[in-house]
Amino acid sequence: MRIDVVSLFPDFVRQCAAVGVVGRAQQRQLLQVEAWNPRDYTSDRHRTVDASSYGGGPGMVMMIEPLRATLTAVRNAAPEPAHVIYLSPQGPRLTQGRVEALAKMPRITLLCGRYEGVDERLLAHEVDEELSIGDYVLSGGELAAAVVIDAVGRLQEGALNDALSAEQDSFANGLLDCPHYAKPVQDALGTVPEVLLSGDHAAIARWRLKQSLGRTWLRRPDLLSRCVLDKTSRALLDEFRREHASQALSRQNEAVDD
Template sequence: MMRIDVLSLFPEMFEGVLHSSIMKKAQTNGAVSFEVTDFREYSTDKHHKVDDYPYGGGAGMVLKPQPLFAAVEALSEGLEKLPRVILMCPQGEKFTQKKAEEFAADEHLVFICGHYEGYDERIRQHLVTDELSIGDFVLTGGEIAAMAIIDSVVRLLPNVLGNVDSPVLDSFSTGLLEHPQYTRPANFNGLEVPEVLLSGNHAKIDKWREEQSLLRTFERRKDLLQDAPLTEHQQKFLVQLKREKK
């Protein structure tokens, strides 16, 4: 079972997300356990302050190192292997599906969700193992970003999704965007499902899906093709696409 701890000043924000839908199912199935802790509890300040003014002056408040170091130490107590400690920060590495797959192989993740102007630099340098961002924009805190990452990781764990192939075929998991999907009815207001999907010929369907995945990636996210591990057939199809789009 994976263990996920979240350190936040607003633990109530996680109630709906962690106890609904796939996250609830993952806990019920024994794939993961969640614990959200208000790290004010670890402050030694008599008023339980967790932030202070920055040395040298400047706008805003900075999170102090003491409460977070104490919280992570408490969560790590008695463990043979130290947890992976993830700092949510707009300066961090951009989160990707590859990173989600990497995290899904870990046993224990600790997410630190900050607020205010920033973190004492000693938290970055001596406490965390990863700094992550979900995009080039700034949120009021790390909670929403942590929720997004937790969701993307937990859905990859065994026995969480109903179909074992679902996470394998997701967009980005193969290095490409996912192919188009269709369901009943075959004809909706004159809009028809591609004939190949109704043929029952699985070899043709797989080929169509592979080519559609390449086409969609080529049209929407050419940048992904630079690092995608393409087969010889995919490379030839891509060359053909480039010629047709000239």
Template sequence: MMKIEVVTLFPELVDVVKRHGMPRVAVEQKALELSCTNPRDFAQNRWRKVDERPFGGGPGMVMQAEPLALAIENAKANLGPATKVVMMSPQGERMDQSWFERLGKEAGLVVLCGRYEGVDERLVSSVVDVELSLGDFVLSGGELAAMVMIDGIARLLPGVLGHAESAGQDSFSNGLLDHPHYSRPVDWRGEAVPDILMSGDHAKQARWRLKQALGRTWLRRPDLLDKLELDAEQQTLLREYVSEQKAGGS
């Protein structure tokens, strides 16, 4: 079982993620244990205050190092001293599928959610193992990013997805965007399912799906292709797709 403990000022917000979707399935199947720690419980004042004005002036407040450090130490006492600490931060590395896969192999994680103007840098430099960002924008706090990460990890845990191959066929799992999907009815508002998907020829269907994945990535996220070394078959399929697109547009 993977254990994740989230250090947050809003545990009731993060707690919602385990009630729905794949995180709920993971919890029910005992593949995931999710809990929250509120740093206010470790505040050293009667007001349970955990923020102060920044040195050097400036707007806003900064989360103090000591209550956060105590909360993280308490979490590590439950999960193990070697447990990695992940902080949700706009300054962090961009989260992607490879991060979900990497973190999903850990036995446990402590996830720190910042608030206000940020976290005392001394805490970050001494305790945090990795900073991750949801994207190039700023939210009110790290909770939503943490929930996204938990969802991304939960669905990769053994036995959580209904079909063992589902995760391997997701967008980004092989560096490409996913191929198009179709379901019943065969004809919907005048648009039919591609004939090849009705043919029963699994080899041709697999080739078509790979071509569509390559082509969709070329159209929508060419930057992803720049990171890949395509084999001979993939190069052939991509050329076919590009040629078909140009022929269709002429």
């Protein structure tokens, strides 16, 4: 897969894409990340990419021509069609489902805005979709681009040392992930649940699913409301709820006794 990023800070993009799973994916030639600076496609000696906004107001707007010229160069750089995404708080929220769909494309292009944004005419004619990583405002689209690159890059076949890691991530099945533990078994902070030490794979799978259901119920009930649970999952969730209520009651009684 190839990801092209249009940014005024191409070195930042390259550095983010050079480390971790994404860096390894590039080394294994599973992923190619290229950064393009619109200043390289300007026609004046000041390399101007922005201008004041018509109608007045603070801030500058990224102009059409440098971005259009950059996108033309991006499209001509490889034979695959470039699906252009503008990273903007006005776009639909990025989800794991959308990440999985993007990861199957041979090529995407990420357009990083700056200042007050990008001329609306360019967005209307040169951009295929807008995406947001959350309901907040950043100084530019580079951090959002890094998020998309990481989320998409790690799903390329062979990028992860264990392919099951992606299958068991939060959101992969619509639920949050279960708790995880490592050495030591016993610590001042607590003990690893016995079931995880039992070697009983069926019991471990059951515990993990129950914890995943329960954690989603506690922290992201909106996700749970969109899931269609089978009979086993509903029973496990009910079991978790009863245990949670019992533990809460015990804590209340202990607080009264103190």
